[in-house]
Amino acid sequence: MKKIILPSGFTFDYTNLFTAWGVTEADVHTYFDLIANAVKAATRVRLTGVVEGHLSKDGAPEAVLFPQLPYIEDTHLNNEAVLQRLINLGQHAKESVDAVVSFGIGGSYLGGKVLFDVHCGEFWNQKTVAERDGYPQLYFSGNNVDPLRTNELIATLKRSASQKGADFTVMLILISKSGSTIEPMSNFMVVQEALLAAGINVEVVAVTDPRDDEKETLLHKLAVQQGWPIFAVPDGVGGRFSVFTEVGLIIGAVIGFDIRAFLEGARDMDKACQSGDMLKNPALLNAILKYIGSEKYGRIIEIMMPYGDSLKSLAEWYVQLLAESLGKKQSKGKGRYGRTPVVAVGTTDMHAQTQEHQEGRLNKIVTFVKVKDWETKAIVPHTYDEYKTLKAFSGLDLGAILNTALEANSEALTGDERFNITFELPTVSAYHLGEFMFMLCWSIFYEGQLAGVDAFDQPGVEVYKKLLGPKLAEQQGE
Ligand SMILES: O=P(O)(O)OC[C@H]1O[C@H](O)[C@H](O)[C@@H](O)[C@@H]1O
Numbered sequence: 001m002k003k004i005i006l007p008s009g010f011t012f013d014y015t016n017l018f019t020a021w022g023v024t025e026a027d028v029h030t031y032f033d034l035i036a037n038a039v040k041a042a043t044r045v046r047l048t049g050v051v052e053g054h055l056s057k058d059g060a061p062e063a064v065l066f067p068q069l070p071y072i073e074d075t076h077l078n079n080e081a082v083l084q085r086l087i088n089l090g091q092h093a094k095e096s097v098d099a100v101v102s103f104g105i106g107g108s109y110l111g112g113k114v115l116f117d118v119h120c121g122e123f124w125n126q127k128t129v130a131e132r133d134g135y136p137q138l139y140f141s142g143n144n145v146d147p148l149r150t151n152e153l154i155a156t157l158k159r160s161a162s163q164k165g166a167d168f169t170v171m172l173i174l175i176s177k178s179g180s181t182i183e184p185m186s187n188f189m190v191v192q193e194a195l196l197a198a199g200i201n202v203e204v205v206a207v208t209d210p211r212d213d214e215k216e217t218l219l220h221k222l223a224v225q226q227g228w229p230i231f232a233v234p235d236g237v238g239g240r241f242s243v244f245t246e247v248g249l250i251i252g253a254v255i256g257f258d259i260r261a262f263l264e265g266a267r268d269m270d271k272a273c274q275s276g277d278m279l280k281n282p283a284l285l286n287a288i289l290k291y292i293g294s295e296k297y298g299r300i301i302e303i304m305m306p307y308g309d310s311l312k313s314l315a316e317w318y319v320q321l322l323a324e325s326l327g328k329k330q331s332k333g334k335g336r337y338g339r340t341p342v343v344a345v346g347t348t349d350m351h352a353q354t355q356e357h358q359e360g361r362l363n364k365i366v367t368f369v370k371v372k373d374w375e376t377k378a379i380v381p382h383t384y385d386e387y388k389t390l391k392a393f394s395g396l397d398l399g400a401i402l403n404t405a406l407e408a409n410s411e412a413l414t415g416d417e418r419f420n421i422t423f424e425l426p427t428v429s430a431y432h433l434g435e436f437m438f439m440l441c442w443s444i445f446y447e448g449q450l451a452g453v454d455a456f457d458q459p460g461v462e463v464y465k466k467l468l469g470p471k472l473a474e475q476q477g478e
Pocket residue numbers: 105106107108175176177178179180181184239240324458461
């Protein structure tokens with residue numbers, strides 16, 4: 001077995017990718033200089049915030065500051081004052097708010113959704129206040145412009161308000177770095193108006209770029225005018241890296257998620273990701289193997305396949321991280337790069353996608369995510385032992401079946417020399433989640449360097465936006 005095991009127990013098993021029938025040691029040697037340069041670039045960005053070639057949307061050089069996020073220091077984006085303010089907001093939500101609606105899309109949604117799913121699970125909003133330890137219900141909106149869902153959300157909030165009787169308070173957290181994205185802003189306006197009309201108390205919190213110069217965002221301007229509290233999407237951190245800033249942490253704060261442990265996990269992982277020795281640095285190794293897998297072996301699709309329902313949104317968060325960071329033109333006119341991300345959930349998608357992973361084109365890498373210990377058990381009872389088929393899994397814990405299914409899937413793919421790796425989280429705690437998500441951020445950084453793409457811009461998403469504006473203006477004129 002080939003594994004990197006960190007002191008926390010976090011494990012990267014790369015046995016079925018870095019192998020004689022996969023990416024070989026000889027392959028890695030060919031890229032020696034490129035790898036050395038990527039490691040140098042990582043040191044540089046840590047020390048200076050500079051990534052060569054990275055420019056902002058306006059074409060000006062822009063700092064890349066995600067590496068400092070796990071470190072809570074006075075001069076950093078995350079410092080004690082920032083954390084305390086978030087914790088205070090969480091306390092206020094616990095004491096005075098019945099429900100929170102978070103409005104955001106892309107990087108202003110996906111990270112917070114991961115924290116919510118892992119910490120709260122599917123049935124949070126059906127729990128009693130005591131079962132939620134006093135924390136409010138939480139809903140997401142602004143992740144689409146879907147009239148049906150928005151109206152159903154409004155109806156749900158009104159129902160909860162009438163069940164409680166007087167004094168139902170909803171906190172609307174409006175998150176947008178650019179401060180004018182159509183999905184969160186439009187849904188916010190619809191929901192706010194409907195709640196106010198229904199006599200529901202509404203509090204608004206804005207999360208946006210905090211500057212108040214000539215580049216002030218519309219949301220910032222609005223928040224100042226309306227007197228809404230403002231939290232920051234800091235300069236130098238793109239949306240897809242922002243789960244470690246107030247964008248993600250604010251969601252953690254209002255549900256009682258351990259945001260300090262989350263950052264601590266990221267911090268410990270960051271230390272491992274500084275090593276120039278790829279066999280000690282999971283992010284570097286992951287990036288190298290996937291880069292070579294793509295360049296030399298045509299593995300241009302990545303199936304992110306966590307086992308467990310609550311981790312589906314982790315795969316969805318990764319989709320944006322991978323697609324927006326690496327799917328673009330390479331520098332110096334070299335061509336195009338990118339790996340298409342696909343969300344799969346084990347065991348669910350073993351009954352839908354696995355056929356293709358096992359026998360389809362040899363163009364993909366499967367990244368499994370395993371939770372070693374779910375810290376809860378659901379044992380299948382021996383109800384029908386007279387039936388051999390049911391007896392075969394009676395007495396077993398669902399979590400054990402889940403992990404055995406992952407093993408079987410990995411073994412089956414390996415049997416046909418299909419590239420796959422497994423990340424193992426000891427438990428699904430805030431700490432291990434922080435570790436894993438930060439490792440993926442660093443891996444994307446390294447792969448961006450190897451591939452010669454700017455992992456921190458997304459010029460491609462501007463093209464449709466330029467077309468959408470005039471089309472909407474036309475509609476208003478109708
Ligand atoms: O936070 P916002 O400015 O509202 O942006 C939300 C999202 O939409 C944009 O189109 C970008 O493609 C994403 O990178 C971003 O996370």
